[in-house]
Amino acid sequence: MPKEAYVYILFNKPFGVLYIGVTSDLIKRIYEHKNKITGGFSAKYNVDKLGYFETCGDIKAAITREKRLKGGSRKRKIELILSQNPTWRDLYYDLLS
Template sequence: MKQGYIYILFNKPNGTLYIGVTSDLAQRIYQHKHKHIQGFTQKYGVDKLGYYEMFDTMESAITREKQLKARKRQAKIDLIESINPTWKDLYEDIL
């Protein structure tokens, strides 16, 4: 059984947000930062890690991802600011 992570990326404080799910957080953020993933994050320069959670299973992470995506934008901002009030890129912290 693989553990899972949900993560929220941003391009600037209070800017564009992206919520994703992965089994390897460090590798996935690296891919976003180096534009290896085509699409939304590449187009809008969304590559700073603002928030993440770890789960025992990928199923749990996917369930949480769906919950977060259903929330309003302000709830997502509040979640980031609850642990990261300065909007620091947390990527270096997870390495």
């Protein structure tokens, strides 16, 4: 059975810089972003708050969805965040409880 995967959107502040990623371990991956473990874009721009995520059937589906989101408009990305998270809270802490 394929392992479940996730596509997610991080932000640094409401309506600020956005980052889209994919992972098979959402909690671990967001922890890595928060602690600047992997460096790169998210560390450089302090993009470490989980604003939106969705579950995909497997990693291949998640990568396909990630590409679609990255190809979409910034407006659409913000609409996705607002649909699940209108107050722009960091959803990472919801995952931990």
